[in-house]
Amino acid sequence: MKTNLRAFTILEVLINIVIMSIIIGMVYFVYSSFSKQIYFYRSDVEEELALSSFCLRLKADFFQAEKIIGTAYSFEVVRYDTNRIQYEVANGFIYRTQAGNRDSLRIDKIEISSKIDPITNENLIRKAQLSTILFEAPMEFTVAKKYPSILDNNTDYGD
Numbered sequence: 080m081k082t083n084l085r086a087f088t089i090l091e092v093l094i095n096i097v098i099m100s101i102i103i104g105m106v107y108f109v110y111s112s113f114s115k116q117i118y119f120y121r122s123d124v125e126e127e128l129a130l131s132s133f134c135l136r137l138k139a140d141f142f143q144a145e146k147i148i149g150t151a152y153s154f155e156v157v158r159y160d161t162n163r164i165q166y167e168v169a170n171g172f173i174y175r176t177q178a179g180n181r182d183s184l185r186i187d188k189i190e191i192s193s194k195i196d197p198i199t200n201e202n203l204i205r206k207a208q209l210s211t212i213l214f215e216a217p218m219e220f221t222v223a224k225k226y227p228s229i230l231d232n233n234t235d236y237g238d
Contacts, residue, residue: 130213133184145159149191152167153168172184172185185212190207191207192204205224208220
């Protein structure tokens, strides 16, 4: 009685293992590349969100301010509802403090334009230009505050 028996040989098993290893290696490579791209995308989105939200708050503060009083390395936004928001520049950052909450943004430099109020003798900030880095490229944005025209006119009252 002759039986025709077919079975895997060691060579066939080794070839199957090699093919499976190649397939698993390709799947792992695709997964790791995808994970790395997701990580870089998420960090870029977080960087852009931090910059845009800080810029939006700064613009809103300048818009809603009654006056912005400047000192050497800081300025204070005084709103119409008498709330005060403090901005401070230190160690390459600009810090925004409001009611105990503190936000920050890394900056390269800040240029501030101001004018002295002739009535109160306060240094009023008119414009702030911030330079920072977004996606490893320099970026600048400017915010400005327009005051009543009495500050722009050099008028002498009295004699």
